[in-house]
Amino acid sequence: MKRYSAFSIAREAFRFHSGWERAWRSPTPKAEYDVVIVGAGGHGLATAYYLAKNHEITNVAVLEKGWLGGGNTGRNTTIIRSNYLQDESAAIFELSRNLYEGLSQDLNYNIMFSPRGVMMLAQTEHELRAWKRTSHANRLAGIQSEMVTPDRIKEIVPVIQIDGPRYPVLGGLWQARGGTARHDAVAWGYARGASDLGVDIIQQCEVTGIDQSGGKVAGVQTSKGAIKCKQLCVVVAGSSGMLADMAGFRLPVESMALQALVSEPIKPVLDCVIMANTVHGYMSQSDKGELVIGGGSDGFNNYTQRGSFQHIEETVRALIETFPIISRLKQLRQWGGIVDMTGDRSPIIGKTPVEGMFINCGWGTGGFKSIPGSGWATAEMLADGEPRDLAAPFTMDRFKEGRMIDESVAAAVAH
């Protein structure tokens, strides 16, 4: 792999950019791999990258039915924060946020991590108390976050209207080291890194069946033929239920549409991420000037990657109250992704009823921020055959054992 650098840009400028090579290989699949990963979203690609980098397991394929990063990884609103309530979540989300800080250097690929700060507004007494509790939990977990007053919020976000009318801003939970990153670049950077270390990324290759012999996984059927494997790891977000069905079990997961939109580009007005969970809306401004806006998910099962219009309406209606300046803006684009929701709004990383088959799913509306940490933890699990400390709390039996990792109460909008 040729490294990207200021020097390489200068060099290519002098030869009509003829010397750039493809960022990743496009190999034809081998008949057999040690590990097959289904799904080339951020989580699948990060898993492959850390398998190769941290554990030197490189006889690995990542199979993708469409194009890499075309799922939720390329459809999200890129909020990165780690101020979660429960210890288990805090551990994996904080590792992620930490890895994001050095990821551009590690991957030699600019993922445009921008630690611009994430502000979570409290607009009811109830929410204020909840955020106070979270800020204390964060302090115990060694995560930097702080409660801020309405005046301080007005300083950080001058375009906000803090005094109502319906939901005055009473305070906020501020994580100064949270922020955003370029979502596509995260997928591309991990793909390039993994490919360079020997991982085969095979696009346009849909998994249509899972082969088993004696309760053990033997391989997969795909649109490019059968591929054998010793270990299989399914990382397909909204399609997890379908892959589980192929293997003959059910998951505590439901697939629903989550939408987002961007406004027309305007001059810089907002230099942090702001979330208003009571009214269900959040917003940041992209480098191009568009306001990136999202809200809650639809309430029913859906695989169409488009949601119901009233949710967009609801989100915008709510945000206009708190940010009157956006009321005249036009919507430029709107889109949806299919998110994999679990009952406690925490992910699943672990074994499945089929021996040798592992799963990473359930990140729902908030798994962009966790891509590095999740890939790290999933690679550990595949290398050992057992989840280590980071992933262990997130196994599927937690539902049976009643040890939920409840983040649904902690964050009504869990981006």
Next chain:
Amino acid sequence: MLILKCPYCGVSAEETEFTPGGEAHLTRYTSGSEDQAFTDYLFARKNPRGVHFERWRHVFGCGKWFHTARCTATLEVFGTYTGQTSTPPDNIIAVIKAKRPEWEGFK
């Protein structure tokens, strides 16, 4: 935007007049049942891509719970039927079979 017809009051309305209530026809396991059966009742879901049966409530109307047969891959609504049944009725099954010949049937 879905348009549903409430089988009780006969009103056809946009989905905003209703509220979704999740997978239909679950067998309710309670205390005294096997752990696994209880867990599955609470959490394990079919979550199919295609024909799906679910509960809806006419919340801004007559207030009653009813059932809907719907395709999660196209958002097509096959029909709605009342709440007092633990399996989809024959006329609904016939509509689905006509439109989705490859469908494996209600399981």
